[in-house]
Amino acid sequence: MLSVLLWGLIFVGSLAVLVKASDVFTDSAERIGVGFGISPFIIGVTIVAVGTSTPELVSSVLAVIKGSPEIVAGNVMGSNVTNIFLILGISAIVGKKMVTSYELANVDLPLFVGSALLLSLMVGDGAFTLPEALLCLACLLVYLLYAVSVERVAEEARDRTMEELEAAGVGHPKKRRLDPRVYLKLFLSVVFLYIGANYTVVSVVKLSEIVGIGTEIIAASAVALGTSLPELVVSVKAAAMNKPELAIGNIIGSNIFNALGIMGISALFGTVVIPETITAFVMPMMIVATLLYFVVIWEKEMTHWEGWMLVIFYAFFLGKLFALF
Template sequence: MMYILLIVGFFFLIKGADYFVEGSAAIAHLLKVPTVVIGLTIVAMGTSAPEAAVSITAGLAGSNGLALSNVIGSNLFNLVLIVGVCAVIRPFIIDKNIMKRDFPVAILGSVILLFFIRDLYISRMEGLFLLSCMALYLIVTVISAIKNPVEMDMEDRPLPMHTSLIYIVLGLVGIILGGNLVVDNACAIAAAFGLSETLIGLTIVAVGTSLPELVTSITASKKGESGLALGNVVGSNIFNIMFILGLSTSIHPIAADPVALVDILILIVSTTLIYIFCRIRSKMGRFMGTACIVAYAAYAIYIILR
């Protein structure tokens, strides 16, 4: 029964995120916000909502290993596997604004997280600091969007404002309900098999909560919207660390598993290597995409065997 409830939970998470993204993106289009900014903010927040629901619920329930590993696992899945799959499907040019501002912020967020868990504990004050960083990042991004408005394509008319708001509310309800189901049943499965919450968080839960990012980025990549595809992934990773962990630990401090230090180091190295490659080449091609997919497969085998 717990397997069925886990799948039901993922369904509510994904459909909830889908409604939230559609409603939020429609409002953003009405406000003439650039596509890249939509990917970095509205879509990134919407597709990261499952991670938020799971990590915050897990933190409140005292499942610290699941709360932290879900964020780290999701970020690795987002950056390494999703970007790799998108590049294999359709190579894309890297948006310069993402490289100048957003990618470095994603790396900095991971470094700050590593510093915070050096003592295997994230306090409320550290959580509030992460939230402050998120607020500053959003302010800078929104100001940039206001200074560079774009004309909306009239053939791609968004939902009316009232319909968009209904979608957002329905999406949030689905996300919260799904988050509770996933956390409760993922912990039950881990206990039944004698597996650690950290392993479950890095694998099943991380992949499940990252499905919205995967679907959104692949769809955007097929349509040639590389700004939305990469922006969604980078924005989600920033949101996961600064907002989700920030809010989770502000509500309830989180104790980290020692292996989390290794996983965060892997995340920092992966993010930095992809950033350097993108700076040098200014393009993600199929070769680099394949390399990313292979690297993620190697990481998955490592965490299962360790």
């Protein structure tokens, strides 16, 4: 009992360190990017977009290196399920009626659904190999190029607006000198990312051995929930501030990066083994969650009742995962 409590505390503590380090890393990298004059849209589609998925990425790569590759699929697919059922559900409950004017159906939703289906087809044989990883990373590159092109158009519109304001003598932006401590924060965040991810993986393996639960199950539930906290904070805040596009888009980008980027990058360090529990239950639940998201968002609005429905689905997911019913 004491060993379970000890490793449970280590798990919670390491997850907290991992998530906090990810937040500091993203903020520091964004500040440095601005300081070097990197375009805001490049920062948006690279540093900020990838930053919220840093906990999943670092913990998954270390899991493969440490010989526990089954954690990767559980973490990735569990995070995608959590993002849709729990985070989107809570966002819809917390916010007002979520109505978006952004045209998701053209590219974003097809890529979102396609990434989940492609991953499911690839892992159906119980393994995720290097050629499959390279194909996923190629698909991710296509998505990033699309995101860059969209952001470029938006930034050009913002630039025209700023030029008009400056011509009228309004809105002269002040340049800020970059604080040297930002570099120290970036370095320390990388160090703590490694420490947090390392002890997260070790504690998951230890808890799995002690309580007799598969590491992939812990990864799909507790690890997935813990590493999805950045997405939870971003989406819920956006919903509360009546910014549904940010809440909805954050989940789309995160799930695409999880399915294509994290799985792809992790497999560069070794073959990712897919346990039967993942292919038999977690993977089908990810597909169901993805299709539900597609249906709910298709008409560009989401109600409180749909939010409660998604949260109930998440409760079912956890209950079934731990054989509670």
